Amino acid sequence: MIDVRLAEAPFDPADELTRFTARVPEAGGVVSFLGKVRADSGVEALDIRHYAPMTLPGFRALAQTALRRWQLDGLLIVHRVGEMAPGAPIVLVAGAARHRRDAFAATDFVMDHLKGESWLWKRERTAAGWRWIEPRAQDHVDRARWG
Amino acid sequence: MIDVRLAEAPFDPADELTRFTARVPEAGGVVSFLGKVRADSGVEALDIRHYAPMTLPGFRALAQTALRRWQLDGLLIVHRVGEMAPGAPIVLVAGAARHRRDAFAATDFVMDHLKGESWLWKRERTAAGWRWIEPRAQDHVDRARWG
């Protein structure tokens, strides 16, 4: 079971996770990652832009890759787009599996690839105004872990 | 921030996770693992026994080890004891960190050690009656990953 969505408005991670978990009763373990806008460093807002014809298809392809690579009962990806405030949820990824090692690996893998490969463009607003966020070398290193 | 508890009664993982996340606003990422009684293989009930003078202190020591080893803003461990039905939550571990790699590693580490080292004894009921669950070789392999 794959559930992959872009969220144009704020979403409730606990709610999403409850509904996802209910859909995979046979899974012994559910690993989740929740990424939030950091409530520090002078960032007043984060804005994520996407390109509709490519962003969601990209997420779906990533989810399929994870499903081929690990034994999963379910995979959830919910990613916010638009402008959000510090503390707001940005991304929720969850993997449900019979064996927890699969759930951990798949969730970790999806996050590493979402971060540096998704068709998403982010800018943040500080007191100095809006600034586009550039790619980070670390993102490449993170993806290289998966061979 | 460490929050380590034994739950004598059913707990709500979504609720626990929401409250935990609210307590670590500075964390950019929260990784969680939820383990449930598998709803298959003819198991009608799981019973987890603990030894009060050692079980919770053991969990606390494990949490402290994780906090020394990774940069964490918070660590949550909630573990059910007593008798539970298929599908019921057994254990929830969550790690909150500035960098997601720390949150993933700490949560994975805590689970590997909780599974094979905790002072917990489990038995399960099938149509054939109650049966104590023995240690698994895999648990040792899992812990050995952490050197």
Add this chain to the structure above:
Amino acid sequence: MSARLVFLGRLEDLAGTAEMAVEPGPLDQVLAGLPRELAVALLVDRVRFALNGRLLAESGGITLASGDELAFLPPVSGGQG
């Protein structure tokens, strides 16, 4: 009917708009009609092109037909955390 250019990320700031209708035709000709600074920014190596939602392996020889959408994709942003 016209073709459409789509500018993502910082290219939107540079273009001053997220989308722009243009006359169909060879890409070189389309770009020649844009402000020089924008045209140069679009042809930088790290900007990828997508025609009607499909990533192109190379930008040479493109001709926009009526109704086509050509998107310019600068490097995606890294994550926090």
Add this chain to the structure above:
Amino acid sequence: MSARLVFLGRLEDLAGTAEMAVEPGPLDQVLAGLPRELAVALLVDRVRFALNGRLLAESGGITLASGDELAFLPPVSGGQG
């Protein structure tokens, strides 16, 4: 006042009880008062001892004082998943 033995996991089934009050004294003497099958099961290598909540490195030379609690800990269960 007596001392107390605590049986965990499958040892509880074997003892037929989770806890048992015993006369204080050397452990050998305490075990001699238990059913033979249970005493043998408690002395197997893989069963650890905890005296008043502290794990003991070895079982030799233990004497239970009044109020002491000695727990017998069989190998812990592996996890599902």
